[in-house]
Amino acid sequence: MDNKETQALDAYSQAVIDAVERVGPAVVSVGMARRAPERLARRGLPELHGSGSGFVIAPDGFVLTNSHVVNSAERIEVRFADGTVSRATIAGDDPHSDLAVLRIPGSGLPHASLADSSALRVGQLVIAIGNPLGFQATVTAGVVSALGRTLRSQSGRLIEGIIQTDAALNPGNSGGPLVDFRGDVIGVNTAIIEGSQGICFAISSNTAKQVASQLINFGTVRRAYLGVILQMAKVARHLGARYGLKQEGAALVTEIDPEGAARKAGLQTGDVIVKVGDRAVFSPDDVQVVLGQHRIGDSLIIGVLRGDERLEIETLPTLLKEAA
Numbered sequence: 001m002d003n004k005e006t007q008a009l010d011a012y013s014q015a016v017i018d019a020v021e022r023v024g025p026a027v028v029s030v031g032m033a034r035r036a037p038e039r040l041a042r043r044g045l046p047e048l049h050g051s052g053s054g055f056v057i058a059p060d061g062f063v064l065t066n067s068h069v070v071n072s073a074e075r076i077e078v079r080f081a082d083g084t085v086s087r088a089t090i091a092g093d094d095p096h097s098d099l100a101v102l103r104i105p106g107s108g109l110p111h112a113s114l115a116d117s118s119a120l121r122v123g124q125l126v127i128a129i130g131n132p133l134g135f136q137a138t139v140t141a142g143v144v145s146a147l148g149r150t151l152r153s154q155s156g157r158l159i160e161g162i163i164q165t166d167a168a169l170n171p172g173n174s175g176g177p178l179v180d181f182r183g184d185v186i187g188v189n190t191a192i193i194e195g196s197q198g199i200c201f202a203i204s205s206n207t208a209k210q211v212a213s214q215l216i217n218f219g220t221v222r223r224a225y226l227g228v229i230l231q232m233a234k235v236a237r238h239l240g241a242r243y244g245l246k247q248e249g250a251a252l253v254t255e256i257d258p259e260g261a262a263r264k265a266g267l268q269t270g271d272v273i274v275k276v277g278d279r280a281v282f283s284p285d286d287v288q289v290v291l292g293q294h295r296i297g298d299s300l301i302i303g304v305l306r307g308d309e310r311l312e313i314e315t316l317p318t319l320l321k322e323a324a
Helices: 003-027 207-217 236-241 260-265 286-294
Strands: 027-034 045-060 060-063 077-078 085-094 100-101 124-132 138-152 157-164 177-179 186-193 202-206 228-234 249-256 273-274 301-306 310-313
Touching: 003 027, 003 045, 003 124, 003 138, 003 177, 027 060, 045 124, 060 207, 085 207, 100 207, 124 157, 124 186, 138 202, 157 186, 157 207, 157 286, 186 207, 202 207, 228 286, 236 310, 249 260, 249 286, 260 310, 273 286
Parallel strands: none
Antiparallel strands: 027 045, 027 077, 045 060, 060 100, 077 085, 085 100, 124 138, 124 177, 138 157, 157 202, 177 186, 186 202, 228 249, 249 273, 273 301, 301 310
16 A cells, blocks of 8 residues: 555544544433333333434533434433433424434533535545444444435334435444534434345434424424325326326325315315425325425415316415324
């Protein structure tokens, strides 16, 4: 290896080291416990335990992690790399985005800031940091493999803007930060596709910022509710040609909540939704994604095919019932 190659390797290594030193003190291990089902308790296993990672996002004790790490927990402990242990409570939990915010006592805590993930580029160096055992940070490095992926959460909803990376993860690193070479957090590590090697995912920091802000302020994420049940539908070719629709798929309204915004606005069962706001609808998932981003109280125009007609219906989505 010549001198230039050595210098390049040193520069790469130094970038990773600098990033870890900057963010590492804010990365924590998250341990949870909950009562075991009765059938297990009878066998001498009174509690079930789980663990993952997280990181402090505010010096006054807010910790960001994955929802699946702490969901249903009855007792949560957070452990820093220096061995400090704190009991934590859930400030807010959002299974739909697989994010949760914990609260721990303290002030002036080492913390990491969520950067702007929209500036990411495919091929960019990224570093995944976790604290699965609570003793020291585990570090893997790789590149951004793809941007704009979608990932279905355990609740069934789609998470948009997912970052795909080849930085190796393990389940204990779930909830830890994905950072760039400067040590800026650009994602929250969240999953591994079982049976695939080197395919790992992170929720973008821009999504995490929006969700964490609402969890801290409201304890939940306020999402818009239209009041329809949808299934996949096809756009008839002659209607697609007549109205200039480029998509083949759409969303068929199969049921309507009698008290929901859709019924009040005049949507009907059998309507085929082809557009929501400015977004073309290729499947029911597109409707869900728009509602997840829509501001409560603002009107939302729904484009539908009803028979051979193309209609635009103004709706006023309300707060999702489960978030009320």
